Amino acid sequence: MTTAPETSGNWIDEHHNGVRYGLKGRVLVEEQSDFQRITVIDSQRYGKGLLLDGCWMTAEHQERHYHESLVHPALCTAAAIERVLVIGGGDGGTARECLRHPGVKHLDLVEIDGRVVDLSQEHLPSIGGGCWNDPRFHLRVADGIAWAAEAEDASYDVVLVDGSDPTGPAEGLFNRAFFSNCCRILKPGGVFATQSESPEAFRQVHIDMVKLIRELFGHADPLYGWVPMYPSGWWSWTFAAKDGPRYLTVQSERAAAVAEGCAIWSPRWQQGAFNTIPAFIERELNP
Amino acid sequence: MTTAPETSGNWIDEHHNGVRYGLKGRVLVEEQSDFQRITVIDSQRYGKGLLLDGCWMTAEHQERHYHESLVHPALCTAAAIERVLVIGGGDGGTARECLRHPGVKHLDLVEIDGRVVDLSQEHLPSIGGGCWNDPRFHLRVADGIAWAAEAEDASYDVVLVDGSDPTGPAEGLFNRAFFSNCCRILKPGGVFATQSESPEAFRQVHIDMVKLIRELFGHADPLYGWVPMYPSGWWSWTFAAKDGPRYLTVQSERAAAVAEGCAIWSPRWQQGAFNTIPAFIERELNP
Numbered sequence: 001m002t003t004a005p006e007t008s009g010n011w012i013d014e015h016h017n018g019v020r021y022g023l024k025g026r027v028l029v030e031e032q033s034d035f036q037r038i039t040v041i042d043s044q045r046y047g048k049g050l051l052l053d054g055c056w057m058t059a060e061h062q063e064r065h066y067h068e069s070l071v072h073p074a075l076c077t078a079a080a081i082e083r084v085l086v087i088g089g090g091d092g093g094t095a096r097e098c099l100r101h102p103g104v105k106h107l108d109l110v111e112i113d114g115r116v117v118d119l120s121q122e123h124l125p126s127i128g129g130g131c132w133n134d135p136r137f138h139l140r141v142a143d144g145i146a147w148a149a150e151a152e153d154a155s156y157d158v159v160l161v162d163g164s165d166p167t168g169p170a171e172g173l174f175n176r177a178f179f180s181n182c183c184r185i186l187k188p189g190g191v192f193a194t195q196s197e198s199p200e201a202f203r204q205v206h207i208d209m210v211k212l213i214r215e216l217f218g219h220a221d222p223l224y225g226w227v228p229m230y231p232s233g234w235w236s237w238t239f240a241a242k243d244g245p246r247y248l249t250v251q252s253e254r255a256a257a258v259a260e261g262c263a264i265w266s267p268r269w270q271q272g273a274f275n276t277i278p279a280f281i282e283r284e285l286n287p
Numbered sequence: 288m289t290t291a292p293e294t295s296g297n298w299i300d301e302h303h304n305g306v307r308y309g310l311k312g313r314v315l316v317e318e319q320s321d322f323q324r325i326t327v328i329d330s331q332r333y334g335k336g337l338l339l340d341g342c343w344m345t346a347e348h349q350e351r352h353y354h355e356s357l358v359h360p361a362l363c364t365a366a367a368i369e370r371v372l373v374i375g376g377g378d379g380g381t382a383r384e385c386l387r388h389p390g391v392k393h394l395d396l397v398e399i400d401g402r403v404v405d406l407s408q409e410h411l412p413s414i415g416g417g418c419w420n421d422p423r424f425h426l427r428v429a430d431g432i433a434w435a436a437e438a439e440d441a442s443y444d445v446v447l448v449d450g451s452d453p454t455g456p457a458e459g460l461f462n463r464a465f466f467s468n469c470c471r472i473l474k475p476g477g478v479f480a481t482q483s484e485s486p487e488a489f490r491q492v493h494i495d496m497v498k499l500i501r502e503l504f505g506h507a508d509p510l511y512g513w514v515p516m517y518p519s520g521w522w523s524w525t526f527a528a529k530d531g532p533r534y535l536t537v538q539s540e541r542a543a544a545v546a547e548g549c550a551i552w553s554p555r556w557q558q559g560a561f562n563t564i565p566a567f568i569e570r571e572l573n574p
Contacts, residue, residue, distance in 0.1 A: 008295065011307060018312070018331030019515075020298060024305040044305030200515055225563070226513070226521040228306075228487055233520015234513040264565045275559025276512070278551040 003054035004030060004037050012041050014056050016201055016231040021056065023049065023229070028123060033115040035169040040123045046229065048123050050091060052116070053168050056229040063093050063127050068265040069225040069273070070160060070193055070237050071097035075104070076254040076267075077239075077247045079189025080157045082106065087144035087173065089162030090116035092128020098160070099134050100258050107137050108156075112169055114141040145172040148181040155185050161194035166205060174205070176212060183216050183242065191247050196222055196238040199281050201231035207284050210238050219245045222281070223273040225264070248274060290341035291317060291324050299328050301343050303488055303518040308343065310336065310516070315410060320402040322456040327410045333516065335410050337378060339403070340455050343516040350380050350414050355552040356512040356560070357447060357480055357524050358384035362391070363541040363554075364526075364534045366476025367444045369393065374431035374460065376449030377403035379415020385447070386421050387545050394424050399456055401428040432459040435468040442472050448481035453492060461492070463499060470503050470529065478534050483509055483525040486568050488518035494571050497525050506532045509568070510560045512551070535561060 006013040006020070013022035025043035032038075039051040049059030058066065071094055075081050082105040086094050090111035098104055109131075111117055117139065120128060131137050140147065144163075159182045163170040172178055173194070182192050194213070197206045199222075206222070214220035217240035227235040239247035250267040259266055277285070293300040293307070300309035312330035319325075326338040334347030345353065358381055362368050369392040373381050377398035385391055396418075398404055404426065407415060418424050427434065431450075446469045450457040459465055460481070469479050481500070484493045486509075493509070501507035504527035514522040526534035537554040546553055564572070 013307075013309075018310060020300075020307070020309040020311075022300075022307040022309070024307075200513070226487070226519070228519035228521060232513070232515035234515060259566070262566045264567070266566045266569065268562050268569070269565060272559040272562025272564070275555050276563055277559070278556060279546070279549045279553045280551070282553065282555070 005039055005051050005054040012039070012043070012051070014051065014054060014231065019231060021229060021231065029119060031115070033113050035113045038115055038119060040119055049229070050120065050124060052164050055165060057164065058091050058093060058124070058127060059229060060124060060126055062227070062229055063091075064263040065225060066195070066227050066235070067093040067097045068262050069223065070094060070162060070195060072258060072262070072265045073223060073237070073239055073247055073270050074158050074160060074191040074193040075101045076250045078158050078191040079246070080187070083156045084108070084158045084160070085151070085156040085185070086110065086160045086162060087148065088164070088170065089160070091120040091124055092131045094160055094162045095131040095137055096127070096129040099131055099136060100261060101254060102257060103254070104136060108140055109137065110140045110142050110144040110147045112141070112143050117141065145178055148178060148185060151181070151185040153184055154187045157187050157190050159186055159190070159192045163195065165197070165202070174209060176216070179213055179216050186242065189243060189246070190241065192217060192240040194238055196236045198230065198232045198234050199224065199236055199278060200234050206236055207281065210285055213238055213240045218242055221245060221247070221274055222277065223270070224276045225273055292326055292338050292341040299326070299330070299338070301338065301341060301518065306518060308516060308518065316406060318402070320400050322400045325402055325406060327406055336516070337407065337411060339451050342452060344451065345378050345380060345411070345414060346516060347411060347413055349514070349516055351550040352512060352514050353482070353522070354380040354384045355549050356510065357381060357449060357482060359545060359549070359552045360510060360524070360526055360534055360557050361445050361447060361478040361480040362388045363537045365445050365478040366533070367474070370443045371395070371445045371447070372438070372443045372472070373397065374435065374446070374448045374450065375457065376447070378407040378411055379418045381447055381449045382418040382424055383414070383416040386418055386423060387548060388541060389544060390541070391423060395427055396424065397427045397429050397431040397434045399428070399430050404428065432465055435465060435472060438468070438472040440471055441474045444474050444477050446473055446477070446479045450482065452484070452489070461496060463503070466500055466503050473529065476530060476533070477528065479504060479527040481525055483523045485517065485519045485521050486511065486523055486565060487521050493523055494568065497572055500525055500527045505529050508532060508534070508561055509564065510557070511563045512560055
């Protein structure tokens with residue numbers, strides 16, 4: 001299934017369950033790749049932006065909420081961060097934030113759709129920033145599900161999943177087989193993180209994901225933040241580890257290396273964001 | 288200035304700086320009161336909803352984020368809660384949450400626009416719930432700015448401001464004279480709270496409000512949460528006290544009396560929500 005965003009007049013909208021979120025602007029690119037419908041727009045409010053299958057992914061002036069929330073709680077808490085795997089994230093924003101950590105020596109970015117990379121490099125160069133030319137960065141245009149299945153046991157310190165919603169090419173990034181492989185390929189002391197949808201717009205998907213990841217890794221907790229352009233604006237990322245909830249404890253030296261360049265993330269913000277679990281979710285996850 | 292919401296086909300939208308947030312549904316009431324344009328809709332996603340001057344105010348199935356976030360951090364932390372003043376809040380939701388606290392003996396709700404009360408009672412009865420008939424509840428259809436100016440010194444334990452954006456009739460709820468009166472009429476050990484806009488969609492208004500309230504009361508901090516239907520979905524409420532940041536410390540007996548009936552709020556959530564201050568705001572507020 002591929003879907004173009006709704007457009008009317010100067011508005012480009014994502015529609016979700018009787019709600020629409022629109023940006024005023026114009027469509028720059030609208031194409032069908034081998035995997036999905038890709039749309040690049042130029043918006044008045046957030047600069048250039050990307051949609052996949054009609055859903056907002058990122059935009060120049062609103063990408064830091066998402067990328068900082070996914071990256072720094074993992075990179076500041078894993079025992080080591082030498083080898084990092086990013087699955088998805090073809091816009092480069094997740095890789096860019098990871099590579100701000102001097103401890104990262106090798107980063108594999110596995111993006112299934114090379115056209116997302118091409119169009120991001122052409123139209124959204126600020127999102128990837130210097131990542132594309134960083135010698136530590138390795139682009140693999142490949143299926144992230146297969147990559148996780150084939151990678152060696154205990155081969156990554158950090159595994160980050162930066163995928164779209166559980167329909168279309170990202171569907172397999174939400175199931176037991178995939179998360180089991182992510183757990184298997186994580187080194188001892190490693191941290192796994194994935195975007196885990198909106199607790200409001202995708203409530204059941206969110207709850208089921210956290211429960212499944214907790215079952216497989218032993219320890220997992222959601223962190224709540226904001227991505228104003230996504231359905232409801234309220235978003236979550238889930239962090240997991242095998243040797244205890246180490247994702248809760250920030251290493252201050254790592255934090256000091258990146259904090260000044262952050263718009264959203266700080267150790268204080270992270271501590272808060274793990275606690276702003278709404279009562280209706282806490283009753284389901286921690287009864 | 289009064290503005291009707293934008294409607295096209297089955298969509299009712301709030302427009303804000305090149306962004307639109309729309310709900311699919313139909314308009315039930317559209318009228319001009321003495322103060323503002325009032326719109327009541329029936330939406331597919333959130334049930335019946337209210338707009339004032341084209342801005343989303345509340346909806347049946349999405350009102351608890353706002354009301355629980357404003358009420359319980361104040362009512363669970365003030366030294367006493369016998370006398371409560373609510374300015375605005377004509378839909379009744381704030382009063383309803385306050386009156387769940389058995390310690391509240393007298394609540395004045397001062398709403399400038401009686402038509403908001405009438406239409407809320409008629410179309411959104413679940414939002415006010417039992418408040419309208421509670422013997423502790425006193426409806427005052429009057430100007431809240433004048434009410435605060437004329438109230439006696441130290442006459443309320445808690446003062447809550449549940450107003451709309453700083454244009455139209457709510458404009459005077461955002462300035463030094465008004466906040467000074469709120470401070471003056473608060474009893475020792477009292478807590479003041481107001482919605483304080485979105486740190487994203489109304490960044491400068493938000494920062495200026497927190498700074499001003501902090502200057503006047505001595506202690507003030509923003510708390511961050513979500514109102515999916517508001518611009519950006521990311522919203523804030525600011526809490527203030529004269530005798531120290533007492534709004535940070537929840538009284539467990541008060542919490543126990545209301546927690547079970549909450550969708551969002553819990554002591555843990557509150558603690559988190561005071562800490563999820565984004566780095567770009569913290570640098571301005573706590574340099």
